[in-house]
Amino acid sequence: MKLPISLEFFPPKTPEGAARLRQARQALYALEPEFCSVTFGAGGSTQDGTLSAVTEIMAEGRPAAPHLSCIGQTRDSIRERLAAYSAAGIERIVALRGDLPSGYGASGEFRYASELVAFIRSETGKRFHIEVAAYPEVHPQAKSPQSDVDAFIAKVEAGADSGITQYFFNADAYYRYIDELDSRGVRVPVVPGIMPITSSTQLMRFSDACGAEIPRWIRLRLQSFGDDTASIKAFGLDVVSGLCEQLAAAGAPGLHFYTMNQAQATLEICRRLDA
Numbered sequence: 001m002k003l004p005i006s007l008e009f010f011p012p013k014t015p016e017g018a019a020r021l022r023q024a025r026q027a028l029y030a031l032e033p034e035f036c037s038v039t040f041g042a043g044g045s046t047q048d049g050t051l052s053a054v055t056e057i058m059a060e061g062r063p064a065a066p067h068l069s070c071i072g073q074t075r076d077s078i079r080e081r082l083a084a085y086s087a088a089g090i091e092r093i094v095a096l097r098g099d100l101p102s103g104y105g106a107s108g109e110f111r112y113a114s115e116l117v118a119f120i121r122s123e124t125g126k127r128f129h130i131e132v133a134a135y136p137e138v139h140p141q142a143k144s145p146q147s148d149v150d151a152f153i154a155k156v157e158a159g160a161d162s163g164i165t166q167y168f169f170n171a172d173a174y175y176r177y178i179d180e181l182d183s184r185g186v187r188v189p190v191v192p193g194i195m196p197i198t199s200s201t202q203l204m205r206f207s208d209a210c211g212a213e214i215p216r217w218i219r220l221r222l223q224s225f226g227d228d229t230a231s232i233k234a235f236g237l238d239v240v241s242g243l244c245e246q247l248a249a250a251g252a253p254g255l256h257f258y259t260m261n262q263a264q265a266t267l268e269i270c271r272r273l274d275a
Helices: 015-031 048-060 074-087 112-125 145-158 171-183 201-208 216-224 227-251 264-274
Strands: 007-011 035-038 063-071 094-096 129-134 162-167 190-194 255-260
Touching: 007 015, 015 048, 035 048, 035 094, 048 063, 048 074, 063 074, 074 112, 094 162, 112 129, 112 145, 145 162, 145 171, 162 171, 162 255, 171 190, 171 227, 190 227, 201 216, 216 227, 227 255, 227 264, 255 264
Parallel strands: 007 035, 007 255, 035 063, 063 094, 094 129, 129 162, 162 190, 190 255
Antiparallel strands: none
16 A cells, blocks of 8 residues: 655754754655655744755755745745755745744735745746645634635645645545545645644644644543553554555545654554555
């Protein structure tokens, strides 16, 4: 059940974090990822760390894609970023609206990711493969499920090549989302985002922040384990491996793992898929 795999990392903030990330990457390269993406902090707060991590991954012989968020940015700042990416030999960008960081009074010159995608295309033509975000369980700030699908379609019409979803644990949400896009004539690849479960407190915090739904049965089982880390990890592997098997069987075009700069859980899930 071999599917194309991609991996997401975040820029490390300390030398120790950088060393741990290098170690995790080397282990994860055994999966032969199609590309590795690196996140971009609110308002561009990690932009130098993002480019540094991307160029390091490319130096290790792997394709890499920086995230690029446009909130708090100007056309000139994005133009400079695109020039740096082009000079570095980067061929893929994950284009996002991003969240407005605290203390920012204005959102910059871009309001939506579709505007950023259109700007990248106008500035660079087909120089970059552009990935955009998709939300099978609806973006937390969307006015309605319909408007959320409209927003994704606007990004495709602006020039996006493919999508990566927010993580989810309910495969039906993904299927419905793809069916809705298909009914609207939108057939770009939309790759499911996969979040390995290694910590219940971390998962709850992330999910509350990004609007990802944790099904009640998963939440209750995680709570029942308390501080039993081994049981949480074993349960998480079973749940997420089962989800990936469902998605693969249903024809998902790939799997994008939110690694949290760790290797073990992603490696084990993929091992089970290949078994």
